Amino acid sequence: MKIRRQIIHGILVVVCVAGLAGCSNSKYRYEETMNSEILDFGEYQTAVDYYNAQNYKEAILYYGLTLDRIKDEMQPGTTMEYWIKGQMGDCYMRMGELDKADTRIQEAKEGLEKKDEAEMLSTIYQLEGEYYEMLEQYDTAIICYEKALKNAESEEILRLYRLMGDVYAEMDMGEKALEYYDYAIEIGEKQNNAAGLANVYYRKGIFYSLAGELEDAKECFEIGTEYAEYYWKVDDIKVAEGYTYLARVCFWDKNYGTAYLYSRKAMDIYNSQDSDYTYDSNITTIYSNMGHMNTKLGNYDVALKMTKKAFDITVANMETDTWFVNFYNTSLLYNINSIYEEFVHDGTSYETWFRENFE
Numbered sequence: 001m002k003i004r005r006q007i008i009h010g011i012l013v014v015v016c017v018a019g020l021a022g023c024s025n026s027k028y029r030y031e032e033t034m035n036s037e038i039l040d041f042g043e044y045q046t047a048v049d050y051y052n053a054q055n056y057k058e059a060i061l062y063y064g065l066t067l068d069r070i071k072d073e074m075q076p077g078t079t080m081e082y083w084i085k086g087q088m089g090d091c092y093m094r095m096g097e098l099d100k101a102d103t104r105i106q107e108a109k110e111g112l113e114k115k116d117e118a119e120m121l122s123t124i125y126q127l128e129g130e131y132y133e134m135l136e137q138y139d140t141a142i143i144c145y146e147k148a149l150k151n152a153e154s155e156e157i158l159r160l161y162r163l164m165g166d167v168y169a170e171m172d173m174g175e176k177a178l179e180y181y182d183y184a185i186e187i188g189e190k191q192n193n194a195a196g197l198a199n200v201y202y203r204k205g206i207f208y209s210l211a212g213e214l215e216d217a218k219e220c221f222e223i224g225t226e227y228a229e230y231y232w233k234v235d236d237i238k239v240a241e242g243y244t245y246l247a248r249v250c251f252w253d254k255n256y257g258t259a260y261l262y263s264r265k266a267m268d269i270y271n272s273q274d275s276d277y278t279y280d281s282n283i284t285t286i287y288s289n290m291g292h293m294n295t296k297l298g299n300y301d302v303a304l305k306m307t308k309k310a311f312d313i314t315v316a317n318m319e320t321d322t323w324f325v326n327f328y329n330t331s332l333l334y335n336i337n338s339i340y341e342e343f344v345h346d347g348t349s350y351e352t353w354f355r356e357n358f359e
Helices: 042-052 056-073 079-094 098-115 118-134 138-150 154-170 174-191 194-210 214-231 237-252 256-271 280-297 300-317 322-343 350-358
Strands: 005-008 011-014
Touching (some): 042 056, 056 079, 079 098, 079 118, 118 138, 138 154, 154 194, 174 194, 194 237, 237 256, 237 280, 256 280, 280 300, 280 322, 300 322, 300 350
Antiparallel strands (some): 005 011
16 A cells, blocks of 8 residues: 555545645644754754745755854764754655755764764665655665654653554555554554644554545544644644545545535635745645536536636746646546546547637
């Protein structure tokens, strides 16, 4: 079972590390982010904010500026230099640029091993595990996560168990995956770690949804969303993420009206965010999904309107972002074709109808 990306009935499921961007309402949006107080440079603080907003291109820029300042003001080969390189590797990985990610992660690992920085190394080993998971080298990923566990702090243990659950899910070892998700939940409950629990329940819900166990998936997404609302603001993108998952599982359960309402809630949150950050990939996906939901509901005008919004954003970004190229060629074209097949029965050819509505 691949949980990283699947197209099911035109609804794009993305649990990948790239393509989600947005505003940082809270200083430490995700438990994946190290405390920004690790370095008090303004460039570093800005990089962390962009990372928290999942705007990885800008984060890389400011991490690079941080490196420049470190070289000017500190001795070469400091732990912070290696740490920043690891964070840049993290960003490249989440953008899908794996060669650049590997280079930076290995630089960080080698430097921090020489410095014997156990806690920082734990995070770098975790990043290395995620890198190998993306390469589908799952046994190696598990080895990296186990190395990370040896020196992980308590909150990092929760994250590592969740990541190990993801790997076992990728390996079609469902019982093992659930075992590790439950380990993570148990730790999160003991720590009262609402942020970590939100992410674990989201991942566990994804596992259930792709296994076709929709009621269990829905319950997990509801719990995850509640934790997200508790830890972050009710209008935070982590809450929107939960609404998006709920919309998808309702769609698969053919409850299209409820799916549309959840999507609308998610869209409202994304549209309320700071304009300094971009949510184009999220918004595009939701518009496309809402178009497909209204196709199923028989609402031609709304389906066409929502899909055209997704189309316009996609076309505007295709030259600079391969994510949009892939999205266009898979989910979006599928949804456009579905509208035509469902509603156009007057003899108009697909090509003519497409030109009239999308060009």
